[in-house]
Amino acid sequence: xTRAELFSQIQQKSSFxxxxxxxxxxxxxxxxxxxxxxIYSFCKEIIEETADYAVAYKPNIAFFExxxxxxxxxxxxxxxxxxxxxxxxxxAKRGDIGNTSKLYAKAFFEQMNFDSVTVAPYMGAxxxxxxxxxxxxxxxxxxxxxxxxxxxxxxxxxxNGKPLYQSVLEKSQEWGSPENLMYVVGATRGELIGExxxxxxxxxxxxxxxxAQGGSLAEVAKYGMNSSCGLLVNSSRGIIYxxxxxDFAKVARSEAKKLQVEMTSLLEQYL
Amino acid sequence: xTRAELFSQIQQKSSFxxxxxxxxxxxxxxxxxxxxxxIYSFCKEIIEETADYAVAYKPNIAFFExxxxxxxxxxxxxxxxxxxxxxxxxxAKRGDIGNTSKLYAKAFFEQMNFDSVTVAPYMGAxxxxxxxxxxxxxxxxxxxxxxxxxxxxxxxxxxNGKPLYQSVLEKSQEWGSPENLMYVVGATRGELIGExxxxxxxxxxxxxxxxAQGGSLAEVAKYGMNSSCGLLVNSSRGIIYxxxxxDFAKVARSEAKKLQVEMTSLLEQYL
Numbered sequence: 001x002t003r004a005e006l007f008s009q010i011q012q013k014s015s016f017x018x019x020x021x022x023x024x025x026x027x028x029x030x031x032x033x034x035x036x037x038x039i040y041s042f043c044k045e046i047i048e049e050t051a052d053y054a055v056a057y058k059p060n061i062a063f064f065e066x067x068x069x070x071x072x073x074x075x076x077x078x079x080x081x082x083x084x085x086x087x088x089x090x091x092a093k094r095g096d097i098g099n100t101s102k103l104y105a106k107a108f109f110e111q112m113n114f115d116s117v118t119v120a121p122y123m124g125a126x127x128x129x130x131x132x133x134x135x136x137x138x139x140x141x142x143x144x145x146x147x148x149x150x151x152x153x154x155x156x157x158x159x160n161g162k163p164l165y166q167s168v169l170e171k172s173q174e175w176g177s178p179e180n181l182m183y184v185v186g187a188t189r190g191e192l193i194g195e196x197x198x199x200x201x202x203x204x205x206x207x208x209x210x211x212a213q214g215g216s217l218a219e220v221a222k223y224g225m226n227s228s229c230g231l232l233v234n235s236s237r238g239i240i241y242x243x244x245x246x247d248f249a250k251v252a253r254s255e256a257k258k259l260q261v262e263m264t265s266l267l268e269q270y271l
Numbered sequence: 272x273t274r275a276e277l278f279s280q281i282q283q284k285s286s287f288x289x290x291x292x293x294x295x296x297x298x299x300x301x302x303x304x305x306x307x308x309x310i311y312s313f314c315k316e317i318i319e320e321t322a323d324y325a326v327a328y329k330p331n332i333a334f335f336e337x338x339x340x341x342x343x344x345x346x347x348x349x350x351x352x353x354x355x356x357x358x359x360x361x362x363a364k365r366g367d368i369g370n371t372s373k374l375y376a377k378a379f380f381e382q383m384n385f386d387s388v389t390v391a392p393y394m395g396a397x398x399x400x401x402x403x404x405x406x407x408x409x410x411x412x413x414x415x416x417x418x419x420x421x422x423x424x425x426x427x428x429x430x431n432g433k434p435l436y437q438s439v440l441e442k443s444q445e446w447g448s449p450e451n452l453m454y455v456v457g458a459t460r461g462e463l464i465g466e467x468x469x470x471x472x473x474x475x476x477x478x479x480x481x482x483a484q485g486g487s488l489a490e491v492a493k494y495g496m497n498s499s500c501g502l503l504v505n506s507s508r509g510i511i512y513x514x515x516x517x518d519f520a521k522v523a524r525s526e527a528k529k530l531q532v533e534m535t536s537l538l539e540q541y542l
Contacts, residue, residue, distance in 0.1 A: 062374040069341070
């Protein structure tokens with residue numbers, strides 16, 4: 001998917017919502033557990049009910065990998081069920097030396113047909129660039145994450161006072177463009193999103209941490225939005241586990257719609 | 272596997288060789304391609320012929336993941352074929368926020384039965400510690416890698432002149448102990464291995480980059496060995512692809528033996 005296509009979908013749906021598919025066998029409604037493939041049934045119903053409001057889906061690969069070989073078959077089925085005009089993110093946080101990263105890229109972009117994959121920056125250029133060689137496919141690079149541990153290394157300042165996440169942003173601008181490179185930027189620190197936006201005005205951000213992790217959607221939009229929206233805001237648990245009963249998908253729809261309504265007004269305000 | 276058991280195996284085999292199973296369908300001998308599971312057949316023969324000299328095997332997960340769901344079944348079969356007294360490393364370079372890292376840990380430590388998994392540090396404590404909660408299982412944390420891109424971020428100096436990889440070493444000492452935490456330390460810079468050894472005297476290092484990537488085994492031992500050896504030196508391509516003919520496993524055996532002979536003399540010299 002191209003950036004223009006993504007933006008067009010954002011405008012059409014008046015939403016920049018990404019629904020995180022953290023499909024956990026221990027958390028899905030009990031009545032699904034008698035299904036042949038409970039995780040698939042769960043994701044399918046979630047997708048059916050939220051697709052009107054979501055511009056992206058983000059399966060968290062760990063949840064599928066933890067199920068063994070069958071989990072990968074489930075992931076493939078889930079991916080194929082997602083409507084073709086919706087952006088797909090393999091939240092895999094991969095990254096290895098060149099020839100190995102190329103294999104990971106093939107796994108997610110060719111073996112499966114994801115639009116994008118999340119990638120960790122620690123190993124540098126040759127661990128990231130192999131993912132950028134696929135046409136109309138995207139790297140979403142970890143820059144500033146929303147977890148507590150993000151402070152351990154990402155905020156370390158270098159000799160010139162520049163925090164590590166800024167070095168990641170600057171260096172990676174040499175590797176990709178706003179047409180194939182996004183960044184993970186956590187929502188727990190509104191003003192930091194503004195810092196990141198100044199450094200990379202045109203790239204999309206994937207923003208986790210709204211809702212369950214405590215970030216505010218209004219702050220994210222205020223500090224992070226650009227003229228092509230430039231934001232995919234993810235919500236996982238707040239949508240998919242809003243109810244653990246038979247009505248889970250309907251409740252997920254209603255939670256997704258709440259966010260979409262808020263997003264509509266933010267798009268009107270800032271775009 | 273405990274550290275004592277690993278060291279005992281090193282003494283018994285007089286070797287600290289790790290064989291990297293980067294099993295690539297495009298590189299294995301042609302005659303294997305008619306087998307039901309060519310990658311399994313390849314790894315099986317490599318393991319049979321090198322197990323006398325190797326104290327560890329390191330399947331590179333990307334190579335299996337790139338094969339889709341069947342690749343995970345192959346990986347499971349390969350893992351089960353490795354003799355139980357040999358240390359196993361899932362070279363997966365995983366790392367995500369807490370509950371997700373826990374799922375990755377379960378995938379590699381419970382779903383499969385690997386002794387260890389390689390983990391990326393960028394997301395900090397809560398991305399690493401979930402892997403450290405499994406008894407007799409190991410994290411092998413990326414510290415100083417051997418690829419060109421390692422210079423992009425790992426060598427950035429902080430305000431006190433401390434490079435990032437040293438912050439990773441120091442901080443992670445709070446998370447694990449020499450009984451459950453190793454580090455990836457590349458072999459391409461002998462003197463840097465010495466720097467790392469000073470900072471973490473007791474932890475094992477997994478050292479890639481000997482052979483194909485240009486590092487010297489003698490330098491690694493000189494700078495990196497401690498009183499429990501403290502080294503697992505990996506060779507992948509130099510062993511498994513030393514021949515692409517029918518004799519590939521025998522040639523692999525002979526290459527592994529060459530390294531083991533050199534390791535024997537280094538163990539006598541430094542231990």
